[in-house]
Amino acid sequence: MILTFLIFGLPVGSSFRLIAEGAFSDKIAISRTLVAMTPMLLTGIGMTFAWRAGMYNIGGEGQFICGGLAGAALFQAVPSAPSWLLLLATCIGGMLIAVFAGWLQIKRGVPLVISTILLNFIALQFLDWACAGPLKDPVGGVPLSKRLPETSMLLRFDRQTDLHSGTVYALVIAALAYIFLFLTPEGFRIRLVGQNTRVARSNRMKPNQIQLGAMAISGALCGLAGGIEYVGISGQIGTSFSQNWGFLAIPVALLGSLHPLGVIASALYFGALFAGCNNLARYSSAQNSIIYIMQAVAVLIVVALGQWSRQRETKVHNE
Amino acid sequence: MATLRVRDVSKSFGVTRALRSISLDFQPGEVHAVLGENGAGKSTLMNILGGLIAPDGGEILLDEKAVRINSPRDARNLGIEMVHQHFMLVPNFTVAENLALSQAANLEPVLNAQKVAEPLLGAAKALSWEFDPEAKVAELTVGVQQRLEITKCLVSSCRILILDEPTASLSGAEITELFGVIRNLKSGGITVIIIAHKLREILTIADRASVLRQGDFIGTVEIANTTENELARMMLGTSEPPNQQNSRQEFGEIAVSWSGHQVRRGEILGIGGVDGNGQVELAEMLAGITNPPSDLQLPKNVAYIPQDRQLDGLALSMSVNDNLLVTSSLLDGRFVSPVQAQKAATQLIEKFQIKVNSSEDMAGSLSGGNQQKIVVARNLMQTPDLLVTVNPTRGLDFNAAKFVHDQFREAAANGAAVILISTDRDELALLADRTLYLARGILKATMEDAIG
Structure with a gap:
């Protein structure tokens, strides 16, 4: 991290201070952290479901976008749709594309990693087209969809900040995800299939169905993340609707050890980094790209530290 | 030299x-x-x-x-x-x-x-x-x-x-x-x-x-x-003779039947033959995993101990608890209580003498014999009507193999029909009440038929 600052010619001490201030210093900073955490928490939980089932879903971004698109399309068709209905539509949007990728793997042998990556690109192009075409707000000149009326948006807690009830929903969903994965038979089957499909099969479970189900949940959560971003923050979708939230889901989920409670912590960490580095970019000579570089460096540090302590542990264990 | x-x-x-x-x-x-x-x-x-x-x-x-x-x-x-x-x-x-x-x-x-x-x-x-x-x-x-x-x-x-x-x-x-x-x-x-x-x-x-x-x-x-x-x-370290034949009692009603074959409750049917002649396919059919033929009559509770405990039997990177949970009736409810699962696992570990430090141990960290005991334990805990197994003692040492064999005899005594598919003739001779032989997917009455 220090090295990164030096490379960019930034003063080390004050850079750290700017990051910390941007993430935690006051009400506004904390709300920025939580607002950035929310989509990553949902997509991270989404990844957790798929990966736990042995479905290596790389398509969080595409599912996120499809969620937002489905919500915006519903709003276009039914302008009076309440926010819960919009969110439901976003779940379905994300779910459909994820289940399609799962189906391609299970029934047609297309590796999920490849199909989900490619579907990300398709979703991105589709977003560009939709925002400039059918979903475009006829009033403005920019490729953005029509803005949701205030009544369709999620509740804001405070006029000064962007913090909205979606953050609470995301935390509740993370807790429910924990209960589902670790305390219900279905969750057990998902984890079992992910560890060894053949054991599930030889005990007369249906691995394909279980894996498709996990993909459906995964896609729905990524879609919902897009939905909450749409209904909670932006109120409209444009070509830069997702700030890589679906891609970041993978490191978030892995850093959280594919455990919903761990994912809460890692999403919070990423959220704080995002808000903090934004602050750094705003008040120093650094460009915006420093945000992503710092994120990457911070993740590598955490992973390396984890690996290092594990190695020490096994060493002690062996002695 | x-x-x-x-x-x-x-x-x-x-x-x-x-x-x-x-x-x-x-x-x-x-x-x-x-x-x-x-x-x-x-x-x-x-x-x-x-x-x-x-x-x-x-x-x-x-x-x-x-x-x-x-x-x-x-x-x-x-x-x-x-x-x-x-x-x-x-x-x-x-x-x-x-x-x-x-x-x-x-x-x-x-x-x-x-x-x-x-x-x-x-x-x-x-x-x-x-x-x-x-x-x-x-x-x-x-x-x-x-x-x-x-x-x-x-x-x-x-x-x-x-x-x-x-x-x-x-x-x-x-x-x-x-x-x-x-x-x-x-x-x-x-x-x-x-x-x-x-x-x-x-x-x-x-x-x-x-x-x-x-x-x-x-x-x-x-x-x-x-x-x-x-x-x-x-x-x-003992002078106990390696194995004793159990005395067999009368068999019960027909538990399973298919294409002219039938196995009764309490009976152990051995199926021999050279590996690769359809052993696994037959076992998976009888265990109700793959598409059953129309004339296959299976009882309600079928236990299956597959041939490869590491590939088909266990999730090696999951805990002993989780591996014992796979066939448990605890999975029928709305929620699985980890406390109950642990309690059930501890009972099985005790009853089947599975050597573990803790039931949280990863299944992959156990020895082959103890791994197989997990598979056996979770299949025999709910007195099955039919037990299907393929080469259940492959790679096990004498005591572990004897333990598995004893469990099969006990299951049969408790009314299970046992189908033991094994390429080990000694094992068949030791356990089976009668033996058929598999040759290219077809059951024959004698080994000579199967080879010829």
């Missing part, structure tokens, strides 16, 4: 003492069996000779000179070659590439696998083994893969060949063939050290046998002057 002497070799893993001051000699040009139960220290000793594990103390003498074997490369330089119990082959490589890989120390920058493999293939040919150098290893049968493993060791420098359980996954005919090759190697002056579980096999092939028990050296005997019972007594 080389004499290999092991002197006072010890090895501990943490608090477990795997070997306690072992001393034994391997004479030039003999077939020397190393016997012992799982955990007796055989594999540890072999891994020390192969340079994979460093001993804590003691020394190894080769031709009366003390040698240090710090790596498999050292072992190879001394003329010691080792075939591991689990194949060390790359499935996606060809035969030639796998052979070249075993010569990795002498490879040129531009690999011509064929050329590197040439001398090894030649040596194999001398043993009347022919390979297609271009065949992918994944497509070879287990028996041919075993030959390939041995071929990797046929370098001209090889003086001592260690075979760790070479017969574990071979059929009867393949074992006979392997033993022929071992005799050939022996007449070429190579010392063959062999680990095997089945005493009968040892009696046919070995010249001498050394017995280890729980890390202690018990003794070395001449095979010509010993008996199966004596070896068993040395291994187990």
Whole structure:
């Protein structure tokens, strides 16, 4: 991290201070952290479901976008749709594309990693087209969809900040995800299939169905993340609707050890980094790209530290 | 010609003492069996000779000179070659590439696998083994893969060949063939050290046998002057005869029937035959996993113990708790309470004497016998109407195999119809009330029918 600052010619001490201030210093900073955490928490939980089932879903971004698109399309068709209905539509949007990728793997042998990556690109192009075409707000000149009326948006807690009830929903969903994965038979089957499909099969479970189900949940959560971003923050979708939230889901989920409670912590960490580095970019000579570089460096540090302590542990264990 | 002497070799893993001051000699040009139960220290000793594990103390003498074997490369330089119990082959490589890989120390920058493999293939040919150098290893049968493993060791420098359980996954005919090759190697002056579980096999092939028990050296005997019972007594430390036949009672109603075959409650039907004749397919059909034929009548509660506990039986990186939960009725409810799951697991661990430090241990960290006990335990806990199993004791030591067999007898006594599909004729003779034989997917009345 220090090295990164030096490379960019930034003063080390004050850079750290700017990051910390941007993430935690006051009400506004904390709300920025939580607002950035929310989509990553949902997509991270989404990844957790798929990966736990042995479905290596790389398509969080595409599912996120499809969620937002489905919500915006519903709003276009039914302008009076309440926010819960919009969110439901976003779940379905994300779910459909994820289940399609799962189906391609299970029934047609297309590796999920490849199909989900490619579907990300398709979703991105589709977003560009939709925002400039059918979903475009006829009033403005920019490729953005029509803005949701205030009544369709999620509740804001405070006029000064962007913090909205979606953050609470995301935390509740993370807790429910924990209960589902670790305390219900279905969750057990998902984890079992992910560890060894053949054991599930030889005990007369249906691995394909279980894996498709996990993909459906995964896609729905990524879609919902897009939905909450749409209904909670932006109120409209444009070509830069997702700030890589679906891609970041993978490191978030892995850093959280594919455990919903761990994912809460890692999403919070990423959220704080995002808000903090934004602050750094705003008040120093650094460009915006420093945000992503710092994120990457911070993740590598955490992973390396984890690996290092594990190695020490096994060493002690062996002695 | 080389004499290999092991002197006072010890090895501990943490608090477990795997070997306690072992001393034994391997004479030039003999077939020397190393016997012992799982955990007796055989594999540890072999891994020390192969340079994979460093001993804590003691020394190894080769031709009366003390040698240090710090790596498999050292072992190879001394003329010691080792075939591991689990194949060390790359499935996606060809035969030639796998052979070249075993010569990795002498490879040129531009690999011509064929050329590197040439001398090894030649040596194999001398043993009347022919390979297609271009065949992918994944497509070879287990028996041919075993030959390939041995071929990797046929370098001209090889003086001592260690075979760790070479017969574990071979059929009867393949074992006979392997033993022929071992005799050939022996007449070429190579010392063959062999680990095997089945005493009968040892009696046919070995010249001498050394017995280890729980890390202690018990003794070395001449095979010509010993008996199966004596070896068993040395291994187990008791004079109990290896197995007793249970007296059988009357059988109950028909539990399962298909294409003219039927098995009654309390009956153990053995199904023999050479591996690869449809054993797994038959088992999965009877266990209700694959598309059943229309005339298959299955009872309600069918237990299935698959052939490969590591591939089909266990999720190795999940806990013992989780693995025992797989068939549990706890999965029928809305929620699974970890407390109840743990309690149920603890009961099974106690009842089936599964050796674990904690039920949170990963299944993969247990020994083969204890792994199989998990699969057996979770299948027999809810008194099944039908138990289907394929080679359930493959690779298990005597006590673990006996335990599994006893469980099957008990299940039958409790009213289960048992279908034991096994390529091990001894196992069938021991357990089955009657035996059918599989040949190319069809059940025959006798082994002769199946072969002919």
